Amino acid sequence: METFQPFLNFFAAQKAVIGYCLMAVITVGGEHLFSVVSFDCPCSKENFEYGMTFLLGPAALLLILGLFFCGGSTPNVAAKGMQMAKKEDCKIFVRACIAPVIWLCASLLDGTFYECAASGMKANSLNETEDCLQELVKLPCDESNGKERILRFKAHAQMRAWFLIIGAAIVFSCVKFCSQDNNVQRMYKKHYARELRERFDAFVVEKASKMAERQIQRIKKDTLNWKTILLQQSA
Template identity: 30%
Template sequence: MNNLRGILDFCIRHQTILGYSTVSLLTTAIEQIFSSAVFKCPCNSWNTLYGSAFLIMPAIALFLLGLLVNTKMWHLLTGICSSGKRCTCSPQETCIHRSCHLVPVLARALVAPLTWISVALLSVNFYECAASGSSKIQSFVCKDTDCYNLLAKIPCNPTLSKNITGDSLSFQAQSQLIGWLLIVVIIIGALISKCYSRCTSPVTYLQHKFCKIYSEQETELFEVKAKERATNLAEVNTKCFFEVTNPAPAQFMTPSNKDWKQISLLYTHNPEEEYYSMLHKYARTKRGNSTTRSGETGLIPPVLGSVDEAASRESGF
């Protein structure tokens, strides 16, 4: 039991790295399947187009899929764009802040496509097919028409490379060299971006860790309370329809459209504010308004109030 708990704690602490590793492993497995079972180089004038398509198009598809399943991407879009209105920068969130939110979204979406390209280059097949049909490589290596024809057929018959002289013909070495260079560039880029984000962060490491824990707990509580409130509201409305009863509107009050828009923005931490999310900021502001102006009917919805109470207990405010 202790071993199982230790493994579970390890997975929770390193869930981001494990998630990226899982995506990379799945992408590698899919690439190997495509390379061995699906990919068949035509060994003619279509080599470049065919090989490039298998090298690049799946990467583009994985990138778009990564954006599609990224919830932060849709949170960002729905927070800055409303139906029927042009997307503009609001006072609460500048265009620079939006760009800062967009960078990690794109970074997560690039994990799978970069893995695909790197593994594809290391496995050689796609690059060899594309390079053997390239007119630039053919003109650089070949001096006669026979060489052109032999070069395009090398992916189907590797022994033909012996009939062509030249050190630049090693497509396998070129592909693997480019693949390793790409991997090194990705690792260096990730390290530099991580160091830069930590050095320029307005919060300390432990406070950043607290913010992450708070964000996870807030999301979990929000989903639980939202499901509970939606279930109760649906039950009242359904009962009203079938039994022709009048529901009590105050008991099942829901946030207004203005309230939803206020918490839908992605929050950028400000060292002058002791907030950890837009929901936290909304609840604090709402509570302050209700305290100073008790005559107004601006009560905190239960969905938001419970999150604020949890944040208050954890942060000590």
């Protein structure tokens, strides 16, 4: 067991990084599976709506789930003060944005959703003949007739993906740098949260015990009153 102790200590110290890496792998794999199995561009004027739904819909869902799980896993910030609560809320929101950003980056680098959406957007915005519009919306289904335009769509998607990656890296780095605490502060927050939770649990147990005792006394009193009434009626 002592042989594996350094590895266990390493995984315990880097559990957040390992968790984010696993989340990234699962998100990228899910995006690829989604694009292969579920996505089928209609090749009509609804291309834009269909492509943007697959691009932004799962990202919005991941953001909601991230806010739910990240918010539920953090200690109660109501008793930490306004400044600490705001900082904690900011960190929760940033952590919740990781999965949606990974989804958007993976989707844009792949380009499948963006190609479908871009063909529909161009068809709705260009003042072209009906034949040209029909040819444009059918590009995702027949790439041989417009390979250059499809490559242009994919290049635009990948450029936007790299802009998003760079912007997200800058934002996450700034938040990490601004919220970085030293060992003393982390130890203080850890012990403070544990002490607060223990005292609150003790208070709740004591309060619940007193309320239960009062309720039992009330039930006993009501029972005695009913017994008195029944005896008087039987007499």
